[in-house]
Amino acid sequence: xxxxxxxxxxxxxxxxxxxxxxxxxxxxxxxxxxxxxxxxxxxxxxxxxxxxxxxxxxxxxxxxxxxxxxxxxxxxxxxxxxxxxxxxxxxxxxxxxxxxxxxxxxxxxxxxxxxxxxxxxxxxxxxxxxxxxxxxxxxxxxxxxxxxxxxxxxxxxxxxxxxxxxxxxxxxxxxxxxxxxxxxxxxxxxxxxxxxxxxxxxxxxxxxxxxxxxxxxxxxxxxxxxxxxxxxxxxxxxxxxxxxxxxxxxxxxxxxxxxxxxxxxx
Numbered sequence: 072x073x074x075x076x077x078x079x080x081x082x083x084x085x086x087x088x089x090x091x092x093x094x095x096x097x098x099x100x101x102x103x104x105x106x107x108x109x110x111x112x113x114x115x116x117x118x119x120x121x122x123x124x125x126x127x128x129x130x131x132x133x134x135x136x137x138x139x140x141x142x143x144x145x146x147x148x149x150x151x152x153x154x155x156x157x158x159x160x161x162x163x164x165x166x167x168x169x170x171x172x173x174x175x176x177x178x179x180x181x182x183x184x185x186x187x188x189x190x191x192x193x194x195x196x197x198x199x200x201x202x203x204x205x206x207x208x209x210x211x212x213x214x215x216x217x218x219x220x221x222x223x224x225x226x227x228x229x230x231x232x233x234x235x236x237x238x239x240x241x242x243x244x245x246x247x248x249x250x251x252x253x254x255x256x257x258x259x260x261x262x263x264x265x266x267x268x269x270x271x272x273x274x275x276x277x278x279x280x281x282x283x284x285x286x287x288x289x290x291x292x293x294x295x296x297x298x299x300x301x302x303x304x305x306x307x308x309x310x311x312x313x314x315x316x317x318x319x320x321x322x323x324x325x326x327x328x329x330x331x332x333x334x335x336x337x
Contacts, residue, residue, distance in 0.1 A: 121161035139202070175200075177262075183290070184205065186262045187211050188213065190265070190268075191223045194222070194225075198226065213247040215267075249282065264292045290328070291327075294323045
């Protein structure tokens, strides 16, 4: 009888292990990323710990090849209390779902063929835009941190997009803008998303104009425009007749490049 009960208990071990693993899955994933290297990174705790945990969560909980599932999994990670509390830097840097929908509406309306994203981060906004580009459209996305760029590329591929549909550049925004025509053979961009350091927005806007990277009537999406670092950028956009703020969602602005400045005939 003892042996029979022992056999029954042993058969329950896999089920018990599965229940425990599911209950504490987030802590196990966090421990995994702390101890185990991924894609060649060292195993010591690093500043990208939250990003690794997020990407692991997306890898394990999304339907691969389905962009909407990947986007929803990003959003679900942010909603979970332990993530929002412990990884505030990550949740702050990700584009909020409401802004994501607004960005998608603009992309669908503008239908840009060539898009530049400054600040890929973990790939959420890149996936949001890629799923709405017209046939033949291409995204060039820039992320200065090499480790974060690797994670973002993994997420974009998991969402089902091919390398021919996007190019990820691990450069500063300044380097990317000044070398875009020579290294990527890009003529002009129809839409630009600025979601990197707001203090760099003004210099990058001027550099894009100087290098002729903005097509006539191009759209610029600028995030975090409520930051004090974006004050000079906003002032230039509001005072220069070549730009018009078309619409906004919270602190994400849609700015249209006017073909010719408006001339008053009074």
